[in-house]
Amino acid sequence: MSDKAPNGKKKMAVGWFSFTCCEDSTVLFTELLNENYDEWRKLVNFQHVKALKTDNKLEGLDVAFVEGAISAPSQEKELKEIRANAKYLVAIGSCASTGLPSASRNEFSEDDKTDRIRWYFETFDYGEKVKRLDEVVKVDDYVKGCPMNVDVFLGVLTKYLQKFGLVDKDVTS
Ligand code: SF4
Incomplete structure (x- = not known):
């Protein structure tokens, strides 16, 4: 498929990434693709989306979600690599934007730490504290909600399609 949109501009190169979370926003994203893929693929190069394909490329992303x-x-380390390879980075959902609910363990008291919880800490490479994205890298936009607010996501997607000269009006509604 061509890497050019119908208006001759280069398609917007997009990545979708998941860290510590339940991936409900990824499920919502794939549901949106069910409805919109035929239109979006004319404008968007889904360059790095592990939920959809194995042939992924990090370099040269326009927008990382x-x-x-x-x-x-x-x-x-991985998030910093994504940031270094993307012109814009958007936090998707409450966990990415505010830390919670994934960061609930930051509030554990010593009494809350059962043997099982201690086993997890000792067995896996966990950080001292769970962080929201903007504690690690610069974030350009936030789509809050648990899971993400779909209308806000579509608005942010449209904003970047406009920024890259691919649409001049809302094609997502
Ligand atoms: S914000 Fe909610 S839906 Fe999204 S990953 Fe976190 S817990 Fe799951």
Whole structure:
């Protein structure tokens, strides 16, 4: 398929990423694709979407949509790589935007830490604290909600399609 949109501009290269979360916004995103894929693919290059395909490329993203909170040093590193490869980065959902509910463990007292919880901390590479995205990288836009507010997401998507000269009016409604 051509990498050009019908108006001759380069399609917007998009990535969709998930960190510590339940991935409900990813489910919503795939539901939106069920309805909109034929139209969106004329304007969007879904360049890095692991939920949809295995052939993914990080370099040269226009917009990275990132769901979930950051709970491990390895995730911080990966998020910084995404940021370095994307012109814009959008936090998707409450966990990415505010940390919660994924960051609930930040509030654990010593008494809350059962043997099982301690086992998780000792066995896996967890950070001291679960972080929202903007504690690690610059975030350009937020789509809050648990899961994400679909109308706000469509508004943000349209904003970037307009910014890249691909639409001059709302094509998502
Ligand atoms: S914000 Fe809600 S829906 Fe989204 S990942 Fe977190 S818990 Fe799941």
